[in-house]
Amino acid sequence: MATASDDAGGRSMYLIDGRRVMVSDLLEAGLIRAGAKLRFRRNRIGVTYEATVTDQGRIRLEPDGEEFRSPSRAAVVAAGMHAVDGWRAWLVVDQDRLLDSVRQELLDRTISRTAAAARSEDDQDPQRVHERLRQARGHAEEGNPDRVTVRELLRIWGATDRGDQVSKIEADLANHGLVTSPSFRAVTLDSTVTLTTPRDEPEEAVTAALSGDDNGPAAEDDEADSSLNVRLTVGNISPLRGVESVGTHSPLKEAITKMVINDYSQLAVLNGPRNVRGAVTWRSIAQAMHQRCDASVADAIDTHVEVVTYDRDLFEVLPTLQQREFVFVTNVSKEVKGIVTTADVARRYGEMATPFFQLGELDQTLRWILSRAVDLPTVQPLCSRTIKNFNELGFGDYQRILGNREVWGKLDWPLDRQVFIDRLDAIRQLRNSIMHFHPDPVSDDAIATLRNFNSLLHQYRDPA
Known part of the structure; x- marks a missing residue:
């Protein structure tokens, strides 16, 4: 039977293990009272803003009465600023400390209880x-x-x-x-x-x-x-570790050597870390040397280059990449620190697509095997839901069907049924993870697991 302390512990775990603390949490914990006065002072311009904590844990701006759940949103609207950390802006007047300090006390208490x-x-x-x-x-x-x-x-x-x-x-x-x-x-x-x-x-x-x-x-x-x-951002493709570059007054031989040694198709031409003059490419080098045999980097600069920020949506940049074949990437300090090429994008999309193709192949192969080994009436009672044909089977169904001794016996495979089902369950969990999109490539170990299982199925897919 759950106790009050269990409920408090569960709520505490939820509070510090999954969501952001709100002012209402401080109110419920007794760390701040309804009606408490808040003050946000911008010392640089000498302006002060006042607010009150409501009994619902919202922040009411004075004197207009507009209410906000978020301290930051309340501060932004009060001051007309683009962005502000409201937890470090609002002072709890009767406690003479910032909301952030009250929040940290709540976290400390919650952690101690947990x-x-x-x-x-x-x-x-x-x-x-x-x-x-x-x-x-x-x-x-x-x-x-x-x-x-x-x-x-x-x-x-x-x-x-x-x-x-x-x-x-x-x-x-x-x-x-x-x-x-x-x-x-x-x-x-x-x-x-x-x-x-x-x-x-x-x-x-x-x-x-x-x-x-x-x-x-x-x-x-x-x-x-x-x-x-x-x-998926440009920065998810480029590691922002810096780019190989030459200066405008560098000899063309230096640029060519750097490109050959590193197997690059282009180099940045920089005058300082934030000043991009253009790029040197094999095409621009050929054009410069065609015009004069003693051409320099300055003669070979292609000024039609694109520079994008690391947090730019990759899909927005694809048309430029298709046309220019590369873009330079700036970091949070506006320094040119990366490059993304069409080859980089093709490689990343290959990494992202491979597990989907492997899962698709595995799904179709399992369905093909079962449809030839057993009839539909044998399969239907083993599924957790009503199915009308083999095309409606999912990975959970495959586990239940192949876990059945009668079905497994009809395959007549010289394999251990439990080991096979355990691996199938691991693949089901892997599939669930893959289907929830995130920007990171699936691990090599996971890809190997899928490939090896597909190879196994192809080896034994013909029914006895």
Whole structure:
């Protein structure tokens, strides 16, 4: 029988292990009271905004009375700013501390309660994540933010790709006042991101843009924590580790040598990390040398190049890639750090398509085998739903049918039935993961599992 403490523990686990903390959570926990006054002061321009916490845990702006569930949205509307981290903007007047501080107290309490009720190592995972992110927040506030690869970041949650845990990861980061720069969604698994606090002052953003030192993402509206974001970006293709380049005054021989040594079809021509003069390609080199045998890089520059940001939707760039064959990619600091070519895109789409083709082949082969080994009336009682023909069978049905001793006996395969069914179940789970789109390639081990099983089926597919 569930107890009140069990309910509290379950709710606590839900709070810190899957969604963003809201003001209503602080109200329910008794950490803030209805009617509490909030103040948001922009010291640089000397303007103060006032608000009140409602009994529903919403923020009511004064004096107009407009209400918001999200502290960030309330701050954005009050100040007319593009983006602001409302948790670090609103001061709880009677406590003389920021909403963020109250949120951290709630997280600490929740984690302590969860840790006390932990019955297994898995139950302790939220505490481990909390401690790691609290440490990262401290480093960020000290001006020494943690830098990790996306792969290392995911490992904090025990994840290997940006699949079904992405929303949970984003919620945990947000609850600790952290963002990644660049966004961990928009780059490759081996790209490095910085765990930092969001930039929200528009004056700072302008200064950063003018100086070319725009290293931090703007604060997000925490009301959008469930927003759909499944785009494949240019940064998911390019690792942003830098591009091979030459200067405008470099000898053409240098460009040719770099291209030959690295098997490149083009090089960037840069005057500084953010100033793209164009590109040198085999075509532009041939045209330059055709006109003058002593041509230099300056003579061979193709100025008709495209530069895109790392977070640009890849599908928007495809027409340009088709026409130009490559685009240069800038990082969050506007530095040219990557290149995406038509070959890169073809390779990535091949990686993405291969598991789907393998699953399709496996599905059709299993259906073909069963339709020739047994009749439909034999199969129908073994399925969890009513089917009218073999084309309606799914992977769960294959497990139940082939797990039946009578059906398995009709195949007359010299294979162990339980080992076969166990592998089929692993493939079913793999299929479920593959069908939920995310930007990371399916692992080589997973592809090998599918290929090996297809090979096995082809070897034994003829019924006895």
